[in-house]
Amino acid sequence: MKIKIEHADITTLHTDAIVNAANSSLLGGGGVDGAIHRAAGNKLLEECRLLNGCETGKAKITKAYLLACKHIIHTVGPIWNGGNKNEAQLLTNCYKNSILLAEKHKLRSIAFPNISTGIYGYPKKQAAIIAVNTVKQQLLNCKYLEEVNFCIFDNENLELYKKLLK
Numbered sequence: 001m002k003i004k005i006e007h008a009d010i011t012t013l014h015t016d017a018i019v020n021a022a023n024s025s026l027l028g029g030g031g032v033d034g035a036i037h038r039a040a041g042n043k044l045l046e047e048c049r050l051l052n053g054c055e056t057g058k059a060k061i062t063k064a065y066l067l068a069c070k071h072i073i074h075t076v077g078p079i080w081n082g083g084n085k086n087e088a089q090l091l092t093n094c095y096k097n098s099i100l101l102a103e104k105h106k107l108r109s110i111a112f113p114n115i116s117t118g119i120y121g122y123p124k125k126q127a128a129i130i131a132v133n134t135v136k137q138q139l140l141n142c143k144y145l146e147e148v149n150f151c152i153f154d155n156e157n158l159e160l161y162k163k164l165l166k
């Protein structure tokens, strides 16, 4: 089992799955979601239209179309609302349900962006602690998944993850 940090644009990765920090419509948006839809091409949106959206904390899988990875796991992070609206549990569920879905599809590698820490405003340190702890915990029960990449775009998250995974 390997946990790695990648300082990269997630659309360039060759993992079995990349995770998209989507919204509940699953029909695209800004941030990493916009980047993934642009790079994967219009066929992704066509498949997403058939999924009937996704609840916060849940995850759904699609093909990856023009991307180098094989699948996209779309999860919906919580919008930060001060911390008393079940945000921590919902963010935990995003990482947990994405890994469970990867296992169900017998995937060997997955890359996560820093879910909810952009447009959705989740405090980065709190989100990083949840991400690392949840992934470590879930990996204990995985049969197929061998590698988890935290794909990091900004310097603040990079420093946080380097410390947490030291």
Ligand code: AR6
Pocket (backbone or CB within 6 Å): 008, 009, 010, 011, 021, 022, 023, 028, 029, 030, 031, 032, 033, 034, 035, 077, 113, 114, 115, 116, 117, 118, 119, 120, 121, 122, 151, 152, 153, 154, 157
């Ligand atoms: N590769 C990797 N990480 C990225 C990339 C990229 N190409 N682009 C941004 N990030 P955000 P959220 C990082 O805002 O907070 C969308 O409109 C970014 O630096 O993409 O979960 C959706 O449709 C940040 O650390 O997602 C939703 O409406 C992290 O990805 C909403 O934004 C997450 O930032 C979701 O907000």
